[in-house]
Amino acid sequence: MHKFKKANFIVLTIVILTMLLSGCELESSENFQDNIGDLVVHYIDIGQGDSIFIQLPNGETSLIDGGPKANSNVVVNYLKEMKIEKVDYLIATHPHEDHIGGLPEVVKNFEIGKIYMPDKVANTAIFESLLKEIKAKDLKISVPSSGEYLIDTDDLKYQVLAPNGEKYENTNDYSIVSKITFKDNSFLFTGDAEKTSEKEMIGKGYDLTADVLKVGHHGSSTSTTEEFLLKVDPDYGVISLAKDNKYGHPHKEIIELLNKKGIDILRTDELGNIIIKSDGKDIEILNGYSKENSIKETVYEEENYIGNKNTKIYHSPDCGSLPKEENQIIFKSKEEAEKEGFKPHEKCIK
Structure with missing residues (x-):
């Protein structure tokens, strides 16, 4: 082998080894560590639940919910891979397991600044576990008031x-709803x-407009009314x-409403982790999503039915009279529901 060819080969080998050994770290650094001055929102693919990690442009961080307990390692590992050491603003929107299940491990593994929870308790093991971890670190819980600013600066x-x-009759309505506005984006x-x-939010006259809406209750028909969607736009x-x-x-109904309003739908069950970046002027989707390739229509291949344990009535999943989640039982067919002694809801089951 000629000397110059040998030298080129050695250089190329070093470059390849360097990429193999440090490529993931470089990619992570580029995507997650070099965004001070930008707002980056990570909708973590946590399964059936919510967990949203936010890199604020001032260098602080926020975590809204932690997904279900079964996937608590997903949130913890996600933050560790980003080399996050502190969560400055931790929000547990409401005490349902699919939102707070992963938070005990988050509190245990990271430095926590302020914790916000609604004035609603739950008689569940996971809620008690969260309180235990908070107490173990001698942290305090704040109950925020509507209209309160966690951060209030010009930009x-x-x-x-x-x-x-x-x-509220429904625990879901205790949910902490929050809005981040960074210059021209929200x-x-x-x-x-x-x-x-x-x-209630509409009645209060809040400015609800936002470029990006985290659709309420996982796309359930119990949330996202047309009036609310018009206000958010x-x-x-x-x-x-x-x-x-x-x-x-x-x-x-929610998919049809979002389509009707021309809103681009981004779903974690289709896209995995959804990462959206704002420089205060423009919105950028960082995970390969493109408007041209967005999946707008949902095919419902199998329809489950939701029974009310108290009334022994079963409903279609898009019924407007669904029971509270804690009173629900899921059936795969009408036959299964009726075999268990449940009767069809007269309005939603034909």
Whole structure:
């Protein structure tokens, strides 16, 4: 081999080895560590639940929910891979397991700044586990008021918009709804807030407009009314959910409504982790999503039915009279429901 060829070969080998040994780190650094000054929102593919990690342009971080307990390692590993050491603003939107299940491990593994939770407790093991981890680190829980600003500067605002009441029949309506505005761009995070909470926010006269809406309650028909959607007027609607989930999410009425309004739908069950970046002027999707290739239509191959344990009535998943989640039982067919002694709801089952 000629000397110059041999030298080129050695250089090429070194370059390849360097890429193999450090490529992942470089990619991670480029995507996640070099964004100070930008707003980057990570809708983590957590399965059937919510978990949203936010890199704020001021260098701080926020985590909204932690997904279900079964996938708590997903959130922890996601943050560790990004070399995150501290979560400055931790928000548990409401005490349902698919939102707080992963938070005990988050509190255990990371330095935590402020913790925000609604004034709603749950008699569940996972809720008690979260309180235990918070107490172990001698942290305090703050109950935010609607309209309160977590951050309030000229270019960056982080505001709580709900809940606006003190007592709700449905735990979902206790959800902390928050909005981040960075210069000309804004993101709205709704938890599982349903129609009652949406109506209250509209009645309060809040500026609900946002470029990106985290669609409420995993795309359930119990949330995202047309009136609310008109107020938000988003370009993108992000839905966090698991593929083939037992609740039939997202419900077809919501998909049809989002399509009707010309809103681009981004779903974690189709795209995995969804990462959206804002420089304060433009929105950029970082995970390969393109408007031209977006999947707008949902094919409902199998329809589950949702029974009410108390009334012994079963409903279609898109019914407007679904029971609270804690009172639900899922059936794969009408025959299965009726075999268990449940009767069809007269309005939604034909």
